[in-house]
Amino acid sequence: MPTIELSFITICLFCFVTFSLALHQVPAHDCQRECDDGPARRCYYHFHIEYYYTMSKACYDCPYKLEDCDRHHCIAADGVERGVVSINRQIPGPSIQVCQGDEIVVDVTNHLRGEGSALHWHGMHMKGSPYMDGVPLVTQCPISPASTFQYSFVAENSGTHYYHSHSGFQRADGAFGSLIVRQSRLKDPLSSLYDHDLPEHVILVSDWLSELGLAKFVAHAHGGKDDIPSSIIINGKGRVSKPKDQLELQEMMPLAVFNVEKGMRYRFRMISNGILDCPVTMSIDNHTLLIIASDGNPIQPVEVDSLVMTSGERFDFVLKADQVASSFWIRFRGNMDWNSKHIFQTAILRYENSPEVEPDGIVTYETTNRNGTVLNPINYAPGDERHLTVAELTALTAENETEWTREPDRKFFLAYDFNAVDNWLYHDPEHYPIFGVENRHRFFTPQINHISLRMPSSPPLSQLYSLPPDSFCNESTVTNCKEKHCACSYTLHVPLGSLVEVILIDEGATFDATHPFHLHGSSFRVVAMKRVGSQVSVNEIRALDENGLIQRNLIDAPIKDTVAVPDGGYTVIRFMATNPGYWLLHCHLEFHSEVGMGVIFKIGNDNHLPPVPDDFPTCGNWFPSKSSIVNENFDSTISKDTDVSSAFDINGPLIGENELLALALDASPFVHLNEDQDRKDKVPKVSSLALKASSCHFSLALYFIITYCLSNLCFRL
Numbered sequence: 001m002p003t004i005e006l007s008f009i010t011i012c013l014f015c016f017v018t019f020s021l022a023l024h025q026v027p028a029h030d031c032q033r034e035c036d037d038g039p040a041r042r043c044y045y046h047f048h049i050e051y052y053y054t055m056s057k058a059c060y061d062c063p064y065k066l067e068d069c070d071r072h073h074c075i076a077a078d079g080v081e082r083g084v085v086s087i088n089r090q091i092p093g094p095s096i097q098v099c100q101g102d103e104i105v106v107d108v109t110n111h112l113r114g115e116g117s118a119l120h121w122h123g124m125h126m127k128g129s130p131y132m133d134g135v136p137l138v139t140q141c142p143i144s145p146a147s148t149f150q151y152s153f154v155a156e157n158s159g160t161h162y163y164h165s166h167s168g169f170q171r172a173d174g175a176f177g178s179l180i181v182r183q184s185r186l187k188d189p190l191s192s193l194y195d196h197d198l199p200e201h202v203i204l205v206s207d208w209l210s211e212l213g214l215a216k217f218v219a220h221a222h223g224g225k226d227d228i229p230s231s232i233i234i235n236g237k238g239r240v241s242k243p244k245d246q247l248e249l250q251e252m253m254p255l256a257v258f259n260v261e262k263g264m265r266y267r268f269r270m271i272s273n274g275i276l277d278c279p280v281t282m283s284i285d286n287h288t289l290l291i292i293a294s295d296g297n298p299i300q301p302v303e304v305d306s307l308v309m310t311s312g313e314r315f316d317f318v319l320k321a322d323q324v325a326s327s328f329w330i331r332f333r334g335n336m337d338w339n340s341k342h343i344f345q346t347a348i349l350r351y352e353n354s355p356e357v358e359p360d361g362i363v364t365y366e367t368t369n370r371n372g373t374v375l376n377p378i379n380y381a382p383g384d385e386r387h388l389t390v391a392e393l394t395a396l397t398a399e400n401e402t403e404w405t406r407e408p409d410r411k412f413f414l415a416y417d418f419n420a421v422d423n424w425l426y427h428d429p430e431h432y433p434i435f436g437v438e439n440r441h442r443f444f445t446p447q448i449n450h451i452s453l454r455m456p457s458s459p460p461l462s463q464l465y466s467l468p469p470d471s472f473c474n475e476s477t478v479t480n481c482k483e484k485h486c487a488c489s490y491t492l493h494v495p496l497g498s499l500v501e502v503i504l505i506d507e508g509a510t511f512d513a514t515h516p517f518h519l520h521g522s523s524f525r526v527v528a529m530k531r532v533g534s535q536v537s538v539n540e541i542r543a544l545d546e547n548g549l550i551q552r553n554l555i556d557a558p559i560k561d562t563v564a565v566p567d568g569g570y571t572v573i574r575f576m577a578t579n580p581g582y583w584l585l586h587c588h589l590e591f592h593s594e595v596g597m598g599v600i601f602k603i604g605n606d607n608h609l610p611p612v613p614d615d616f617p618t619c620g621n622w623f624p625s626k627s628s629i630v631n632e633n634f635d636s637t638i639s640k641d642t643d644v645s646s647a648f649d650i651n652g653p654l655i656g657e658n659e660l661l662a663l664a665l666d667a668s669p670f671v672h673l674n675e676d677q678d679r680k681d682k683v684p685k686v687s688s689l690a691l692k693a694s695s696c697h698f699s700l701a702l703y704f705i706i707t708y709c710l711s712n713l714c715f716r717l
Contacts, residue, residue, distance in 0.1 A: 035185075063254065077236060077237070078208060084212075085112070093177030095180070096178070104152070120164060123161030123295060131612070132153045134163075157523075160180060162178050168594065173209075198267075203269065209229055210231075221443050224440035234332065238346075241341070241344050255358075263322070268319055274311030275590040276590065277515075281368070282332050291307065294560055309376065310562075327354055331367070390558060395556045406499060408500060409495070410498050410501070414449060415537075416506065417507040447597065449538075450486060454487040472488070472490075473486075474490060492602070503571075515565055524559070527552040530569050557574075577601070580609050
């Protein structure tokens with residue numbers, strides 16, 4: 001065949017492929033941009049939360065054809081088929097990346113069958129908008145199935161954050177995503193330390209189950225099964241935990257890849273969505289990590305070889321690409337409960353112009369343990385030069401105001417452990433009490449001060465007067481909780497403007513565990529941390545405090561919103577109660593928070609709260625009253641002579657063409673995954689005929705191009 005014919009065919013095929021790919025490309029959101037202190041934007045998103053499936057039909061021949069693993073709506077995860085809870089059929093959900101001061105508006109539509117939902121914006125303080133915090137039955141009603149709730153708030157506090165479902169075990173099943181709030185380089189105090197802060201350099205780590213979280217939990221609580229995850233996924237990708245040379249062909253799933261250019265310095269943002277007691281250690285071969293921020297707050301930079309992350313924590317680090325161009329393993333090692341299963345994962349750091357192959361060497365669980373300095377070690381006390389605790393970090397600059405350094409107005413000792421009580425949810429004291437069954441069937445209840453947090457029937461933030469006066473409790477209202485199970489809406493009232501000190505105590509009597517605690521509505525200073533022994537009592541810690549033996553950093557303590565507590569030890573935090581609302585402090589491990597390992601801080605009085613938004617959803621208990629008894633004389637029949645269509649307007653009003661288009665777009669679960677509100681507001685104004693014409697013109701043009709190419713090809717052949 002002459003050269004001219006081959007060139008002609010090549011051009012035609014290129015045009016066809018280009019047009020085809022253009023139909024499927026989803027552009028970056030308008031708000032994902034270089035921040036320059038220009039006008040703030042209104043950033044609109046539409047999230048559809050639903051049950052879905054890994055390795056579904058959308059994945060075609062994944063992993064035999066690796067490109068199929070990146071198909072639209074294909075959730076590959078670690079290659080194990082299982083049900084999931086996804087947002088827009090993605091895991092993680094769509095990344096929200098905005099500039100400080102932007103308004104974030106997210107319509108969340110619940111497509112779950114018979115299950116409520118709510119999204120929490122982890123790291124956002126929601127000052128002035130507490131109704132947007134996303135905690136069902138504290139700040140809002142759960143979003144009921146087939147309904148939509150709009151979250152709207154200003155991205156005030158910059159840094160690396162994330163969002164996740166705060167309902168049931170949905171976070172464990174995939175309902176989470178990153179939330180990045182950038183500053184301009186002029187305002188960012190860390191900007192001189194890096195050359196690039198790329199949207200794709202977000203590392204979202206999650207432990208992963210081989211089944212739905214609810215199934216795992218009930219098997220653990222009622223069947224004595226383990227509560228250990230099966231694997232780790234990085235940005236939704238990974239493999240089962242076996243060395244590469246032991247993997248079957250169908251287990252060779254694609255790994256997360258992060259690209260860099262030699263000689264550049266890159267800011268990476270790492271987020272832990274841990275769901276169980278399995279902290280993850282991360283290291284990068286031949287590179288060190290310059291840690292520059294934690295939980296969105298800048299710190300004095302520290303260089304380490306590896307980093308441990310517990311659930312809900314975020315760390316930013318700078319990586320200097322100073323090695324010979326190649327690919328390097330990023331290693332993730334599971335700790336604590338994972339030790340028995342040897343769970344690990346890998347990702348790839350790839351230099352520009354290096355071969356697109358995996359790094360040399362077989363990674364095993366044993367080789368994921370890197371020597372050198374580790375930040376945030378598990379169950380260590382300050383003072384070990386090779387194990388740097390977060391309490392030894394320092395804030396980047398000391399704030400001008402030093403109010404947090406004075407004597408606190410309120411001090412709370414919150415001691416927690418797994419307690420041997422007949423919690424009626426898991427042990428019937430008459431038929432199968434906790435000490436009446438074998439060891440593996442004993443469910444020890446995680447509690448704070450021997451109280452389980454039971455959510456109220458209505459959110460107190462918006463429906464306080466729907467709740468009976470005795471809905472709330474604390475240590476002053478309950479008794480004998482060491483002998484019986486105490487469960488109530490555990491609430492601590494703090495006057496607005498108070499300096500609060502909380503001493504978190506892990507008594508460590510039942511299990512060796514690490515509990516990360518997350519505070520909603522505020523950040524805090526980590527002023528002290530220590531491991532006293534394998535176990536400790538609240539009275540011992542009180543005595544240490546009274547005798548001045550707890551050394552506090554009241555100069556430049558680091559600022560965080562999530563922190564782990566050493567087993568058999570304590571962590572002391574301080575925060576200013578300047579944000580009125582009902583704010584949760586809870587263990588961020590899914591199986592612990594869902595059974596009551598938390599407490600609610602009520603900051604300020606009712607008159608300090610912003611007004612409840614108009615038409616805000618309500619929910620709660622209902623019992624019939626005399627006025628609601630059915631009227632037996634009511635005739636609900638319809639005369640045989642009556643036209644049903646006139647009695648009930650089943651057709652509804654006529655809908656114009658523009659309204660029909662808007663309804664069709666709103667009803668489609670996956671039409672506008674990235675549109676902003678301005679575009680959405682304009683949808684009804686667009687003529688459907690114009691859209692049809694535009695679509696027809698494009699289709700006809702593409703049709704004629706292909707027809708012309710094929711006819712010429714046939715003629716020339």
